[in-house]
Amino acid sequence: MVRTCEAQTRLSKLFQKMSLEMYLDLFSQPCRSVYIFAKKNDIQFDYKKISLFEGYQYSEEYGKINLLRKAPAIKDGDFCLAESVAIMLYLAEKFHTPDHWYPADLQKRARVNEYLSWQHSAIRIHGSKMLWFKLLIPKALGVEIPKEKIDNAVEDLNASLNLFEEKFLQDRPFIVGDQISLADLVAIVEIMQPVGAGMDVFENRPNLKAWKDRVRAEIGVELFDEAHQAILCAQESVKTMDPKRMEHFKPIILRYFLS
């Protein structure tokens, strides 16, 4: 009996050593896509909840997981991987998720890849800015962003959303066609970011709103809402943040947002 117990303990320890760890902060768009993808596909993982606002990404501990000091990051056994797009492609392949997420068909896959590439310097950048301009910078530095800067940022975001609708979505139910893919997942988490900042991006965009409702339904309303709870409460939670604990953001803010 003792030998069986020992064997079982060894097995569970082995399993634990081999388990997938995911380092996530659900305020972050790419963390949300990874979280939703894993949960939706029943991929078991050890959820390592981290706080970017508190600067955990700069710790020595996290440096061993991800030298890029960003989230998300995963640790699968000894294999560490950063970048949400790379992580999801890895998980899709490893866990043999349903084909529609990242189709094997050459042209459909190319369409997903096309969106995943374009979005980095388009929707992602412009959507991110709104949270910083409307909530984080005023809190961290105690300054209001000049109206002109905000207007320009809104204009850039609108231009990206226009392109999203005209080129990537058009009159299709989802980006690649009839079924949801990684492209829609990455798109939705980015588009929800400015919503958290108090900007209703779906106003006057009925096509975009219909797409969002479809995506939310496909993902599962409960999972979608759970993943987005933190960002949708951002206006409230930023109010309670202590500016003194946001010192590490100052250089980033000054360099990238206020220069």
Next chain:
Amino acid sequence: MPLELYLDLHSQPCRSVFLFAQINKIPFEFKAVDLSAGEQYGEEFGKVSIIRKVPVLKDGDFILTESIAILQYLAAKHRTPDHWYPADLQKRARVDEFLSWQHTNIRTHGSKVFWFRGVVPAVTGAPVSKEKMDAAVEDLNASLKTFEDKFLQSRPFIIGDKISLADLVAIVEIMQPVGTGLDVFQGRPVLSAWRDRVKKELGVEVFDEAHKVIMNVDTLPQTFEKKGLPEF
């Protein structure tokens, strides 16, 4: 109908696509797009891509933008040697990791330095402020440090012993500021050695051919269709 590639070799992502097709002997028709003349904003190009960027691939009726997507498509369709985009799960993940990271790091900062040093002064008649220039160079240096510390380390190529799409995309981006007189390889022996290895693997002649137009700041566009100037 032959494969069409809409390219301007001033553009880094156009160079990676050009090099990949040439090296793998993928036949294509080179459709030149002059970015400095604002051709990407013309009616004709608009029929090809409303994103109005290059490169663009047109394979029969199938039109594809984004160099990363194009490279992945060509690799799969033409069954290029495995090392470019390995089937092995972890090796592929490493390539994907770099291809994702580079968009808003080396690409952004290398582009900015290129514009600040090589184009903006000629077009506007005034240099970029020292503060702006120093900040741009500092950002580029930070990206290059991350490249060396995290992506390259002591390996011959980014994912190991063989060249991949990661090295190809990296080299065209890192070369961008070089023609403006900023030798990013100076004082970086590991980076220089990697550059030499990549150049050799690609083929020195085709590498030089791809980089001819951006290698001399005096030959860079002296005028620029106003809409063509990116905003930083």
